[in-house]
Amino acid sequence: MTSLLSVVLAATPDPDFDPNTVTPGVVGFLVFFLIALATLLLCLDVVRRIRRTTYRAEIKARLDAEVAARDADPSAPTTPSDKPE
Template sequence: MIADTLLRVGVWLTAATPSPTPSGAPNDDQVTPGYVGFIVTFVLAVVVVLLVIDMVRRIRRVRYRAEIAEKLDAEQAAQNEHPDTDER
């Protein structure tokens, strides 16, 4: 009777934790991104770098235009203060 009870408990413990079947295991193509994932990531990185370069150029242009506009305004203000001087 004790042996029968131990056998039933042992069967119950082993049945509670089923082991996975080999057919249910994912293969490498389902787990890794492969070449397509690498290419997509590489293209995305190149696009981001190009956008950053373009943004830096645009910001630099805006800053230079603002500096030139300030210089022209300062020259015009100086000219309006002293209209008697001749420009060469």
């Protein structure tokens, strides 16, 4: 097994380029930029959804508190929308 590995490594030609100057180029930049943009858009969407859920929970709690206060005090004046027709 070791001899096979040494044969493969010995048969590998030396590179004609300097490994320190190889860059991903424009394609690599574009791919990285698109991944970063997609990540940013996903983060903004998640923040928007969390904020919407929080606001809905706050409004529901406020409405529940108003209903509980109205039911607890029967002498409180009712609004025109609360009066039965």
